[in-house]
Amino acid sequence: MSRLVVVSNRVALPEQPRSGGLAVALQAALEETGGLWFGWSGRIDPRQSGQLHELSHGDIDYATIDLSQRDHDDYYNGFANRTLWPLLHFRVDLVDYSRETYAAYRRVNALFAEKLAPLLRDDDIVWIHDYHLIPLAALLREHGVRCKLGFFLHVPMPSSDLLAALPHHKRLFEGLSAHDLVGFQTERDLERFQDYVRLFGRGRVIESGVLETPGGRLLRAGAFPISIDTAHIADQAAAAVDKPSFQRLARSMSGRALAIGVDRLDYSKGLPERFRAFERFLRRYPDLLGKLTYLQIAPVSRGDVLEYQSLRSELERLSGHINGGHAEPEWTPMRYVNRNFPHASLTGFYRLAEVGLVTPLRDGMNLVAKEYVAAQDPDDPGVLVLSTFAGAARELGGALLVNPYDLDGVAAAIAQAITMPRQERRERWQPMMARLREYDITAWRRSYLEALRAA
Ligand SMILES: O=P(O)(O)OC[C@H]1O[C@H](O[C@H]2O[C@H](CO)[C@@H](O)[C@H](O)[C@H]2O)[C@H](O)[C@@H](O)[C@@H]1O
Numbered sequence: 487m488s489r490l491v492v493v494s495n496r497v498a499l500p501e502q503p504r505s506g507g508l509a510v511a512l513q514a515a516l517e518e519t520g521g522l523w524f525g526w527s528g529r530i531d532p533r534q535s536g537q538l539h540e541l542s543h544g545d546i547d548y549a550t551i552d553l554s555q556r557d558h559d560d561y562y563n564g565f566a567n568r569t570l571w572p573l574l575h576f577r578v579d580l581v582d583y584s585r586e587t588y589a590a591y592r593r594v595n596a597l598f599a600e601k602l603a604p605l606l607r608d609d610d611i612v613w614i615h616d617y618h619l620i621p622l623a624a625l626l627r628e629h630g631v632r633c634k635l636g637f638f639l640h641v642p643m644p645s646s647d648l649l650a651a652l653p654h655h656k657r658l659f660e661g662l663s664a665h666d667l668v669g670f671q672t673e674r675d676l677e678r679f680q681d682y683v684r685l686f687g688r689g690r691v692i693e694s695g696v697l698e699t700p701g702g703r704l705l706r707a708g709a710f711p712i713s714i715d716t717a718h719i720a721d722q723a724a725a726a727v728d729k730p731s732f733q734r735l736a737r738s739m740s741g742r743a744l745a746i747g748v749d750r751l752d753y754s755k756g757l758p759e760r761f762r763a764f765e766r767f768l769r770r771y772p773d774l775l776g777k778l779t780y781l782q783i784a785p786v787s788r789g790d791v792l793e794y795q796s797l798r799s800e801l802e803r804l805s806g807h808i809n810g811g812h813a814e815p816e817w818t819p820m821r822y823v824n825r826n827f828p829h830a831s832l833t834g835f836y837r838l839a840e841v842g843l844v845t846p847l848r849d850g851m852n853l854v855a856k857e858y859v860a861a862q863d864p865d866d867p868g869v870l871v872l873s874t875f876a877g878a879a880r881e882l883g884g885a886l887l888v889n890p891y892d893l894d895g896v897a898a899a900i901a902q903a904i905t906m907p908r909q910e911r912r913e914r915w916q917p918m919m920a921r922l923r924e925y926d927i928t929a930w931r932r933s934y935l936e937a938l939r940a941a
Pocket residue numbers: 496505506507508509511616617640641712787788849850851852853
């Protein structure tokens with residue numbers, strides 16, 4: 487059996503806290519097969535980029551490299567998170583492009599290729615992840631790497647007209663042709679990629695999923711919605727009732743219902759809109775006032791990036807405003823927490839919550855939505871309020887699907903969720919859970935890797 491080599495910017499090193507679906511999902515996938523995980527160490531070396539660290543834990547070998555402050559600023563904070571991230575989330579208004587950060591992005595990809603190529607064997611299966619590493623495959627080929635190379639985009643693929651706003655977009659996205667298989671979260675993302683290839687990529691779509699690159703090679707493409715370790719999360723949530731963190735939260739509710747949101751502090755997650763929708767709920771449904779407390783867990787993410795700093799200030803203002811305007815001496819409507827929690831605690835919180843609020847403006851998938859469903863009590867499940875703009879909405883039709891820009895609609899969905907009869911909650915939850923049990927993280931990994939092997 488060939489060795490699996492996973493390459494991603496973010497690596498979940500043993501004992502490190504993980505927030506971010508990519509690290510959570512790849513950890514679960516590698517635990518099953520073993521293999522090598524290559525990426526950024528998470529460390530800044532004040533002198534230079536490229537120091538290689540190797541360690542093994544169970545069946546997983548880790549090889550990671552440090553980045554210099556400048557490379558980290560220009561590649562990760564800069565081109566990846568101030569140019570590509572907003573572009574791929576349909577936010578052209580937030581795109582900050584500079585030739586300098588683009589050069590750093592290419593430089594760090596070249597460094598990844600230089601350090602990774604000598605570690606690879608011809609019969610490896612290499613699986614490259616996400617928008618940080620779009621040029622990597624072509625650079626590995628230049629180093630003589632011959633093994634199968636696959637790519638998976640965790641974030642949305644926007645329409646061609648948006649991508650065309652990026653200077654040098656053709657050179658960048660042509661790099662994807664060096665792979666054998668390119669995977670997306672949803673069929674819509676795949677369709678938009680194929681449109682791009684036809685309109686700007688000088689390639690040809692022979693049939694859906696089979697493309698001819700400008701160089702005449704065949705490139706496979708497909709939709710492989712990422713998933714979760716459903717059985718494990720369900721077991722963890724059931725067992726969480728005995729954990730002190732669960733019991734403390736349960737006691738603090740004083741018989742009130744709980745609505746929970748768990749998101750990195752990121753503008754793609756629609757948090758200001760969600761906070762405002764919650765305030766709309768407080769104003770519009772006086773009968774329900776004091777019956778529901780909203781807990782928002784939002785660990786700080788990409789805190790060096792200006793847009794993320796402004797978002798943090800805005801959320802602090804909004805949560806203060808909402809509580810100031812609606813709290814009673816014995817009740818605070820919302821709790822806003824910037825800490826990162828381990829899965830063992832989160833799954834218990836999900837189970838306790840009558841309502842799961844997942845309302846991103848755009849999201850590749852959103853694993854929190856799936857985790858919330860998996861963590862519910864089958865006899866008395868909670869209700870998921872889910873944005874139609876999350877990839878997860880394609881599979882979780884039993885949720886109350888909302889448009890996150892429609893604050894009245896989200897407020898109405900919250901009211902509907904907390905008053906929904908148990909029978910309806912079960913009928914909505916069961917097919918979602920059945921889907922997640924059948925198509926879990928293992929099925930995701932297998933379906934992608936089978937397609938890559940066959941490509
Ligand atoms: O690595 P960070 O900069 O700290 O960010 C965390 C991750 O955020 C993004 O996650 C995406 O992948 C999830 C799993 O497929 C998906 O459910 C979610 O919709 C995406 O936003 C990012 O794409 C990752 O590269 C980051 O590691």
